[in-house]
Amino acid sequence: MLAALILILVVGGLVAWLAERYGANAPRWVAAVALALDGVLLVPYFARGFPDVGVWLDDVRWRWIPRFGISFHLGMDGVSLLLIALTIFLGFMAVAASWTEIKQRIGFFHFNLLWTLAGVLGVFLALDLFLFFVFWEIMIVPMYFLIALWGHENRAYAAIKFFLFTQVSGLLMLLALVVLAIIHYRDSGVYTFDYFDLLQTNLEVDTALWLMLGFFIAFTVKLPGVPFHTWLPDAHTQAPTGGSVILAGVMLKTGAYGLLRFVIPFFPEVVADFSPVAMGLGVAGILYGGMLAFAQSDMKRLVAYSSISHMGFVLVGLYAWNAAALQGVVMTLLAHGVSSAALFMLAGSVQERIHTRDMGRMGGLWTDVPRMAAIGLFFSVAALGMPGLGNFIGEFLVLLGAYRVDAPVTAAAALGLIIAPVYSLILIQRAFHGGAREIHRIRDFGARELAAMSLLIVATVWMGVYPQSMLNVSDAWVKNSLKGWQEGIVQTYSKPSDGRLANRRRP
Amino acid sequence: MITTSDLIALLPLIALSAAAVVVMLAIAVRRNHRLAFVLTVAGILISLITIKSASDLVPRVITPLVLVDRYGLVFIVMALAAGLVTAVLCREYFHVREGHPEEIYLLILTALLGAGVLATARHFASFFLGLEILSVSLFVLIAYPLRENRSLEAGVKYLVLSGVASAFLLFGMALVYAETGTMEFSVLGGAPGTFPSTIGTMLILVAVGFKLSLVPFHLWTADVYQGAPAPITALLATVSKGSVFILLLRYGLESGILRVPVLDVLLPLIAVVSMLVGNFLALRQNNIKRILAYSSIAHMGYLLVAVVASNIVGGDLAAEALLIYLAAYFAMTLAAFGVVAVMSPADREADDLEDYTGLFWSRPWLATVFSVALLSLAGIPLTAGFIGKFYLFTAGSQGSLWLLLGALIVGSGLGLYYYLRVVFQMAQAPELAPASPKTAPVGMHLLLAALLLLIVGLGVYPAPFIDLLHP
Numbered sequence: 013m014l015a016a017l018i019l020i021l022v023v024g025g026l027v028a029w030l031a032e033r034y035g036a037n038a039p040r041w042v043a044a045v046a047l048a049l050d051g052v053l054l055v056p057y058f059a060r061g062f063p064d065v066g067v068w069l070d071d072v073r074w075r076w077i078p079r080f081g082i083s084f085h086l087g088m089d090g091v092s093l094l095l096i097a098l099t100i101f102l103g104f105m106a107v108a109a110s111w112t113e114i115k116q117r118i119g120f121f122h123f124n125l126l127w128t129l130a131g132v133l134g135v136f137l138a139l140d141l142f143l144f145f146v147f148w149e150i151m152i153v154p155m156y157f158l159i160a161l162w163g164h165e166n167r168a169y170a171a172i173k174f175f176l177f178t179q180v181s182g183l184l185m186l187l188a189l190v191v192l193a194i195i196h197y198r199d200s201g202v203y204t205f206d207y208f209d210l211l212q213t214n215l216e217v218d219t220a221l222w223l224m225l226g227f228f229i230a231f232t233v234k235l236p237g238v239p240f241h242t243w244l245p246d247a248h249t250q251a252p253t254g255g256s257v258i259l260a261g262v263m264l265k266t267g268a269y270g271l272l273r274f275v276i277p278f279f280p281e282v283v284a285d286f287s288p289v290a291m292g293l294g295v296a297g298i299l300y301g302g303m304l305a306f307a308q309s310d311m312k313r314l315v316a317y318s319s320i321s322h323m324g325f326v327l328v329g330l331y332a333w334n335a336a337a338l339q340g341v342v343m344t345l346l347a348h349g350v351s352s353a354a355l356f357m358l359a360g361s362v363q364e365r366i367h368t369r370d371m372g373r374m375g376g377l378w379t380d381v382p383r384m385a386a387i388g389l390f391f392s393v394a395a396l397g398m399p400g401l402g403n404f405i406g407e408f409l410v411l412l413g414a415y416r417v418d419a420p421v422t423a424a425a426a427l428g429l430i431i432a433p434v435y436s437l438i439l440i441q442r443a444f445h446g447g448a449r450e451i452h453r454i455r456d457f458g459a460r461e462l463a464a465m466s467l468l469i470v471a472t473v474w475m476g477v478y479p480q481s482m483l484n485v486s487d488a489w490v491k492n493s494l495k496g497w498q499e500g501i502v503q504t505y506s507k508p509s510d511g512r513l514a515n516r517r518r519p
Numbered sequence: 520m521i522t523t524s525d526l527i528a529l530l531p532l533i534a535l536s537a538a539a540v541v542v543m544l545a546i547a548v549r550r551n552h553r554l555a556f557v558l559t560v561a562g563i564l565i566s567l568i569t570i571k572s573a574s575d576l577v578p579r580v581i582t583p584l585v586l587v588d589r590y591g592l593v594f595i596v597m598a599l600a601a602g603l604v605t606a607v608l609c610r611e612y613f614h615v616r617e618g619h620p621e622e623i624y625l626l627i628l629t630a631l632l633g634a635g636v637l638a639t640a641r642h643f644a645s646f647f648l649g650l651e652i653l654s655v656s657l658f659v660l661i662a663y664p665l666r667e668n669r670s671l672e673a674g675v676k677y678l679v680l681s682g683v684a685s686a687f688l689l690f691g692m693a694l695v696y697a698e699t700g701t702m703e704f705s706v707l708g709g710a711p712g713t714f715p716s717t718i719g720t721m722l723i724l725v726a727v728g729f730k731l732s733l734v735p736f737h738l739w740t741a742d743v744y745q746g747a748p749a750p751i752t753a754l755l756a757t758v759s760k761g762s763v764f765i766l767l768l769r770y771g772l773e774s775g776i777l778r779v780p781v782l783d784v785l786l787p788l789i790a791v792v793s794m795l796v797g798n799f800l801a802l803r804q805n806n807i808k809r810i811l812a813y814s815s816i817a818h819m820g821y822l823l824v825a826v827v828a829s830n831i832v833g834g835d836l837a838a839e840a841l842l843i844y845l846a847a848y849f850a851m852t853l854a855a856f857g858v859v860a861v862m863s864p865a866d867r868e869a870d871d872l873e874d875y876t877g878l879f880w881s882r883p884w885l886a887t888v889f890s891v892a893l894l895s896l897a898g899i900p901l902t903a904g905f906i907g908k909f910y911l912f913t914a915g916s917q918g919s920l921w922l923l924l925g926a927l928i929v930g931s932g933l934g935l936y937y938y939l940r941v942v943f944q945m946a947q948a949p950e951l952a953p954a955s956p957k958t959a960p961v962g963m964h965l966l967l968a969a970l971l972l973l974i975v976g977l978g979v980y981p982a983p984f985i986d987l988l989h990p
Contacts, residue, residue: 013846028934076980076982077981077982077985078982079915079982079985079989089568094560097924117889142909145900146900146901147901149905150899150900153894153899159947160946161946168943171939171943172936172943174940175935176935176936179897179899179931179932180928180929180931180935182930183928183931183932184928186909186912187912187916187924187928190909190912190913190916194913194916231527261757323590369806391870465645507744
């Protein structure tokens, strides 16, 4: 089942490429059908319910390279299930957003789109570190082509910058994971890259620090965290709309996923000492990203910088590592995925109609395109953290959890809630309000776009008013992750702690 | 005393020698391109078949000169395969060009013979013999298109510098011999570190560094790569360098030179500098063959990681890493130069970056092969290059060579930039609709398909090949 999820997209991509000869719409339908099939495969997991014990919902394992104990090992728990559902959902949105925008080499476009998504699914599922790395790197290649071929005016620069940042940081991770496997080999005499085996590795604190940094840098580049964020505004701005949706909605989440799946469980000792630094970087991202977002005149760039700001909350929440914060992280990932995808789709449709992203040349669009403007307002308000919508839940829970760990940092992070309205509303004000700078006779959202947007709206509202339905899915994972910590903490200190990270000795 | 078993173990090399003689006689009797080609291919195939019977007898020392072992045989298979690819490329490449191409095949066979001797050498005499057989064949091959200025220039450059390198090599060997009184690698280990033999070993390494185009002995590389005909460049880049690497590893392990003070610092230094300088020089090139030349300097630096590590992690893992990387490097280099050869019109070589603009839309198949080869050179997963890089990381981390691995990471980042530049160029929309390009014969496309399959196959499922080296 799990391998089928990936395989369907891989095959679908090839079919979409070949389908081009049967008409321009054929690849689009093929892509939609492949994603729909994946969606159907996910239904049983949600329908089956989520037991309190036993985190893993599904698991598959085949031998791959026995020489180094590498296997094709996929596994799914609550968090990966949610993120996979998000990936497939936004995959649909990307296909919808590209329906009229992409006019050339349609088959190859959808091939790259589906293969990127296949790589992302692989990242969310892989439980073998070697396999994880393969997916991690392989999803960059089709995304590179998406930016380089269908991107905007400065695409060559943006595409190569994106590729270089992720690849070089990825090699650091490769080095770290190879060293981790070798240390395990020296202890046990067995080569293995399996997640659960490597979790048992005994590390000295110095070594653990270096290894942790190798992983941390790779994931923070992708997240992105300050100071590794500089590829993001370029890549997101230059990518075609479908590419931006996938980049912002899904690909950034792989960085967060890597942190929560690998870095923190693998290196608990050093992560505890390191958490002030990481939370500091998170706060820096929140404030710095927010301020830069406010200063942009390019619509997509503004949304891109706002992503940096929102991902700052994720970093803060992850390193607070308690139940509230972790649930907040999961909610933020989902809600930001939906809202940023919607904003990029909006910016994409504006650009498709008036051929500019420069907000200085917009203004007064509300009278021309009331539906677009209203939807834009909705998602801006969602992004700024209006209670009742998904983003609020996520960021509120993160702040709640982080406050127990580090009050000053949390106070600083909360300032982000003040900056967010400023840049979100300036977007609306400059683009849609005011007098018309130029006369545009443009078409408002049609039925297809309205349908896509209303799905996104429904998702945002649902996450805002009934977040428990999502929290239930990830609940088992959160409890299980924290259980290990609590036990370790109890062993280290005589009195039970409230979940704050502390030096954990392995049994 | 040489026994029958010894002869059987040597059969691959004997078959090559015989094939060379047969081809030479055939040319003397009747000049015929097709005949020479068919005889050469048959010779290489026979040699490949004899490997099977030789592999049952390994490892085997035959006279003090030659050691036939598993790694040597695996390399000979790779070299023969590369020779086969080169021969097929040459057939099409020289078919449309003027001149008498028959001797090309003879020289390819002798080059392969030289490489085979190098890969099995365990003695200074066989070391030198193998190297000279290989080099002399290459001088002629590089300058084969006599009327081309560039090829002549490249041939003369290679000849002169190679001659100097051989002089260094001989003098180095003489110094070592004067000190130790032996020329066998395994006996040399007795007295490392004394003054004349250290100097001698350094001189030998200078010669090896020249052949491998390691910095600072790399100055000839780009000109020779650019000037030589594309199929010959492929042969030079793969077989010649690979065989010297096998020799270096054997020599290094058996004689213990890697533990000699000074050398244990110099070799890693050369590796780091080669990775960085090679990649930096490739960054701003606009000529495909020069890009590949500079990138090969960097790849030789990467490969040195395995050799340096061999001292700490033992010969088996190092040889495994070296051979896996070499196999990947062979496949991707041959594929890349194969595309260049197929792209080249009869009157010149398609080596300018501009020639590749919009290739994805005019000749998608060639562009796909080239992109996969380049991505593999960059070490992207699911290609052979990544498995090679993974092995280097493993060997390097086992040996705690953090500086080398750091340079490897930086070098790979730089490398990615210029490989992607080529890919990007191919993905651009062509400015004007290209005149319908000549279609290459089916044989070439089958060859490229096989190489593509090999690159992807090694990358996706390397287990069978690894089992071959690590039973």
